[in-house]
Amino acid sequence: MPKADWTRKAAQLRASAARLLSVPEHDLYLPAPNVDGKDPAKPSDNGPPNPADEPRIALCLLNVGVQGFIAIEQAAFARLVADLGPGVAHAWMPLGKNFSFVVFHDEPSALRAYSQFHGHPTPHLPKNNGRDRIGLAAFVRALRIAIPTTTTTAASDDDLDSIPTPPLPAIPGLTLHRAAITPAEERALLDAIASIPDSEWTAVHGRRVVHFGYEFVYSSFSLTPTRTFPPWLAALHPLARRYLGGHTPTQATVSVYPPKAGIASHVDIPEFGPYLAALSMGSGTAMDFKLGEVEEEVYLWPRSVVAMVGPARSEWAHGIRGRRADAVAGRIVPREGERVSIVWRSTGEADDGDGGRVAPMERVDRVEKVTADV
Ligand SMILES: O=C(O)CCC(=O)C(=O)O
Ligand SMILES: [Fe+2]
Structure with missing residues (x-):
């Protein structure tokens, strides 16, 4: 998918996720990348309130959820999350939604996961015509979105x-x-x-x-x-x-x-x-x-x-x-x-x-x- 397409898709999914979560759109923000594109800069252009010192530790995976167009099995979700590194504290797929959350122990881990996932093909999502789908994510301004910290899956x-x-x-x-x-x-x-x-x-x-x-x-x-x-x-x-x-x-x-x-x-x-x-x-x-x-x-x-x-x-x-x-x-x-x-x-x-x-x-x-x- 050309970059312009997935960027547009990410913006659409961000808007619909915010609507479903009943939070302002700027609570799910796509940070502007800095020049080398590796470490996204602090959010600056997604509307108020925007405390530059808010730790960025929670990601919303915009196109990974239990339900929706790209639904994913719990086991595949667990593998995807595991791939985001040892810095993951917990993850949550809210029921009936087409997005999910991953919370990290610290900001560097979250930034690394964001850079690895957002805009990159991921083998963990169902394929699209035999091709890996692009992962889409946004940081979560965690203040208003209560992400449960308990383990949420029961597999056996x-x-x-x-x-x-x-x-x-x-x-x-x-x-x-x-x-x-x-x-x-x-x-x-x-x-x-x-x-x-x-x-x-x-x-x-x-x-x-x-x-x-x-x-x-x-x-x-x-x-x-x-x-x-x-x-x-x-x-x-x-x-x-x-x-x-x-x-x-x-x-x-x-x-x-x-x-x-x-x-x-x-x-x-x-x-x-x-x-x-x-x-x-x-x-x-x-x-x-x-x-x-x-x-x-x-x-x-x-x-x-x-x-x-x-x-x-x-x-x-x-x-x-x-x-x-x-x-x-x-x-x-x-x-x-x-x-x-x-x-x-x-x-x-x-x-x-x-x-x-x-x-x-x-x-x-x-x-x-x-x-x-x-
Ligand atoms: O599968 C069930 O438990 C319910 C099926 C049902 O509602 C029905 O056959 O009328
Ligand atoms: Fe029935």
């Missing part, structure tokens, strides 16, 4: 286990059961699911699904009877009954989500009955719950069951954003590999609360729409 299962369960949002009828099955049971179920023949699966917006008991026909939002429960799935009935008010599931959907796949926000059709429970395996994921303007997020741990009844089931919409990582209790947790879910339902007469039956479409918030936005 052990790390995940050490994260406390955040309080559940106050959604009537919503419960979360963190260790519903053991790792050994999870492995056995994943093996059974992996042996379902390819021909049984239906691809739906980046994920794939198999229905048992009843088939949810996506084009018509209706139910028709379909394949019976195989023994490995029927063996889970006692577990499922705990979350279905004692009812035996009559319908189950097995879904496989690659890390960037999600499911659009929806309320399950009333025909699926009053209870709904989902077992998560493989990768965890954040599930959003929406009611009007209110939006809450619940992290679905691997091996957990989320259960919904009452308002959580029939008023709040649930969905999963397509993204590469989730924030859980202040940590960034990458979605490692596929998430596999089993959703159980005890299909029954749907009623509208006044003794009448509800037509399928009435309670569906909106039709499926791809939410993958990375």
Whole structure:
């Protein structure tokens, strides 16, 4: 990319990052390089306030983030940061943003990293037509941007286990059961699911699904009877009954989500009955719950069951954003590999609360729409 192009791009990204961070644009500044271009001069031309003696120790990597056009995996981010030298104190990829922060122990380390990264091809970013992308960075006037100093990533299962369960949002009828099955049971179920023949699966917006008991026909939002429960799935009935008010599931959907796949926000059709429970395996994921303007997020741990009844089931919409990582209790947790879910339902007469039956479409918030936005 010619220099004029990436300089312009850096200015655009700086402006949009400042907007997203709700800080003035001059809080993210591109220092004017001095004559030899090696040690950028103190900022002088990016607007007030501009205390020349403010230590330059924090960088915003303008085109490296969890999300956005050039999204990067946590592991690649860690490698990129490691490459910026031993002077790094900590680094942070805010969730849902296309930029990240690196804080250094001292100014010389930050200046060196800036000179090394800004305007230079970097092998750590996804390639553009086979060519290395140019890194873009700005110094951060750290006063108004609170960059967390804690370690923010949780890469392994052990790390995940050490994260406390955040309080559940106050959604009537919503419960979360963190260790519903053991790792050994999870492995056995994943093996059974992996042996379902390819021909049984239906691809739906980046994920794939198999229905048992009843088939949810996506084009018509209706139910028709379909394949019976195989023994490995029927063996889970006692577990499922705990979350279905004692009812035996009559319908189950097995879904496989690659890390960037999600499911659009929806309320399950009333025909699926009053209870709904989902077992998560493989990768965890954040599930959003929406009611009007209110939006809450619940992290679905691997091996957990989320259960919904009452308002959580029939008023709040649930969905999963397509993204590469989730924030859980202040940590960034990458979605490692596929998430596999089993959703159980005890299909029954749907009623509208006044003794009448509800037509399928009435309670569906909106039709499926791809939410993958990375
Ligand atoms: O995968 C999940 O946990 C939820 C899937 C879902 O909402 C559905 O199949 O209706
Ligand atoms: Fe659902």
